Amino acid sequence: MSNDIKALDNPSGIRELFRTSQLICPTSGMAPGYVQTNLAILPMSYAFDFLLFCQRNPKPCPLIEVIEPGEYKPIKSAPNADIRFDVPQYRIYKNGILSKEVENISDIWRDDLVTFLFGCSFSFEEALIESGINLSHFENNKNVSMFITNIETTPAGIFSGPTVVSMRSIPRDKLVKTIQVTSRFPNVHGAPIHIGDPELIGINDISNPDFGDVNIIKEGEVPVFWACGVTPQAVAMKSKPSLMITHSPGHMFVTDIKNHEVAVI
Amino acid sequence: MSNDIKALDNPSGIRELFRTSQLICPTSGMAPGYVQTNLAILPMSYAFDFLLFCQRNPKPCPLIEVIEPGEYKPIKSAPNADIRFDVPQYRIYKNGILSKEVENISDIWRDDLVTFLFGCSFSFEEALIESGINLSHFENNKNVSMFITNIETTPAGIFSGPTVVSMRSIPRDKLVKTIQVTSRFPNVHGAPIHIGDPELIGINDISNPDFGDVNIIKEGEVPVFWACGVTPQAVAMKSKPSLMITHSPGHMFVTDIKNHEVAVI
Numbered sequence: 325m326s327n328d329i330k331a332l333d334n335p336s337g338i339r340e341l342f343r344t345s346q347l348i349c350p351t352s353g354m355a356p357g358y359v360q361t362n363l364a365i366l367p368m369s370y371a372f373d374f375l376l377f378c379q380r381n382p383k384p385c386p387l388i389e390v391i392e393p394g395e396y397k398p399i400k401s402a403p404n405a406d407i408r409f410d411v412p413q414y415r416i417y418k419n420g421i422l423s424k425e426v427e428n429i430s431d432i433w434r435d436d437l438v439t440f441l442f443g444c445s446f447s448f449e450e451a452l453i454e455s456g457i458n459l460s461h462f463e464n465n466k467n468v469s470m471f472i473t474n475i476e477t478t479p480a481g482i483f484s485g486p487t488v489v490s491m492r493s494i495p496r497d498k499l500v501k502t503i504q505v506t507s508r509f510p511n512v513h514g515a516p517i518h519i520g521d522p523e524l525i526g527i528n529d530i531s532n533p534d535f536g537d538v539n540i541i542k543e544g545e546v547p548v549f550w551a552c553g554v555t556p557q558a559v560a561m562k563s564k565p566s567l568m569i570t571h572s573p574g575h576m577f578v579t580d581i582k583n584h585e586v587a588v589i
Numbered sequence: 590m591s592n593d594i595k596a597l598d599n600p601s602g603i604r605e606l607f608r609t610s611q612l613i614c615p616t617s618g619m620a621p622g623y624v625q626t627n628l629a630i631l632p633m634s635y636a637f638d639f640l641l642f643c644q645r646n647p648k649p650c651p652l653i654e655v656i657e658p659g660e661y662k663p664i665k666s667a668p669n670a671d672i673r674f675d676v677p678q679y680r681i682y683k684n685g686i687l688s689k690e691v692e693n694i695s696d697i698w699r700d701d702l703v704t705f706l707f708g709c710s711f712s713f714e715e716a717l718i719e720s721g722i723n724l725s726h727f728e729n730n731k732n733v734s735m736f737i738t739n740i741e742t743t744p745a746g747i748f749s750g751p752t753v754v755s756m757r758s759i760p761r762d763k764l765v766k767t768i769q770v771t772s773r774f775p776n777v778h779g780a781p782i783h784i785g786d787p788e789l790i791g792i793n794d795i796s797n798p799d800f801g802d803v804n805i806i807k808e809g810e811v812p813v814f815w816a817c818g819v820t821p822q823a824v825a826m827k828s829k830p831s832l833m834i835t836h837s838p839g840h841m842f843v844t845d846i847k848n849h850e851v852a853v854i
Contacts, residue, residue, distance in 0.1 A: 368637075371637055372633075372636055372637040372640065375637065375640050375641065375644065376640065376655055376657070378644075379640065379643075379644070379652055379655055380655075380665070387644055390641055390644055390645075392641070392745070392746065400645075400743070478665070480657070481657065504854075507853065507854045508854075510775075510853060588772065588775060588853055589769075589772045589773075589854070
């Protein structure tokens with residue numbers, strides 16, 4: 325047990341527990357200080373369009389690493405990992421429909437599969453907390469609220485659709501600091517894309533999120549919206565690819581990259 | 590004539606002069622304040638590998654825009670431009686060998702050609718000068734010195750090779766400011782990748798550049814090295830693609846994007 329607890333601070337140890345299915349659980353709070361990523365795996369026939377989509381939409385799709393067709397070692401972000409086993413839980417979609425949820429994807433692995441790893445908001449949330457900005461959804465033990473907006477992504481090939489955002493409620497006197505801190509992290513969604521009035525970006529009821537939990541905006545707080553990693557998955561799914569593999573919600577890939585390594589300055 | 594002079598401050602007017610071949614010349618100093626880009630056009634069969642190469646090597650390959658196969662409108666960077674005509678001079682390479690230099694590429698345009706536009710150092714040089722950092726190669730009316738280094742790029746598919754750098758000689762008391770200013774511009778090569786001792790990156794004779802002009806490092810100055818846009822062209826050429834089209838050296842594509850728009854903060 326003490327070994328397991330130690331492993332939860334260490335990316336390589338955590339991945340070992342997932343690899344051997346000793347542990348199957350969400351990764352929030354694990355390996356503090358290290359980048360966790362969203363996962364999307366697509367056949368090569370979709371890969372150029374999807375990579376171009378990410379290049380054109382870096383805020384919702386901040387690429388940490390793309391692994392070449394058929395390869396399963398994330399050489400840049402976790403060289404001793406195996407992307408077929410080391411995510412706690414995977415979702416397999418066929419023609420845009422959830423087919424099953426599994427603990428590894430070794431039996432369906434193919435030589436033409438291209439893996440995309442996207443930065444996630446855990447990294448900038450840690451930076452915000454370190455900078456003295458309390459995040460109420462953490463304090464209330466909730467997930468962020470996520471909304472489908474009226475902000476269109478820039479299409480690429482077969483991929484298009486609206487930007488999904490996550491909302492965090494920020495005290496008004498911390499707004500400037502919040503923008504400064506998150507601006508340093510463009511590879512994990514970076515600066516917010518909207519501040520205040522939710523209706524301006526097509527959110528008609530802030531207490532009715534499309535994904536995640538309801539979060540109350542307290543007196544003196546302002547809702548702040550960041551581009552969300554749900555966007556590329558939603559956009560890809562909409563195009564109904566013959567096969568697409570993602571992580572299960574909250575069950576992220578834990579890398580060896582420190583959050584501060586992905587800061588631009 | 591007064592119309593022409595006015596056009597040289599205006600990206601759209603400049604491109605019109607190039608489009609109609611009224612003007613064929615290097616673009617340094619034109620349309621001050623606007624982003625100019627390097628150009629690489631490759632057949633679709635190379636495009637995924639090349640886009641992946643750029644994603645893995647953002648410092649030498651800072652993508653401003655990628656245009657979809659067969660399209661020639663740079664919708665993001667200059668929506669009324671036509672990439673087949675609006676670069677002052679093009680080079681056509683076949684199997685890695687220079688075939689000819691032309692004023693437009695309309696006669697060889699194909700439906701499978703993918704256009705890559707890369708940020709160039711003109712943008713951060715302007716920011717340095719605005720910040721009070723004199724660049725001696727400008728004052729001496731020379732091109733920067735460029736060197737092939739021993740710093741390997743991260744390969745992708747068929748693309749690999751050494752990083753090419755540009756060198757600027759910076760007064761020692763301006764080093765910190767130089768790094769601060771250029772760090773704001775990751776989409777136009779950004780912060781330097783090496784400071785001081787050229788031998789550490791495989792440059793044995795600073796007075797013998799591989800490309801560009803010789804520049805003297807004066808007493809009290811330090812050579813500072815930036816990843817250079819020659820890198821992706823050199824790497825692509827090394828793989829001998831059946832067809833590759835680039836701009837002629839110094840004859841850049843002038844966009845409608847302002848330099849300060851590409852700053853991250």
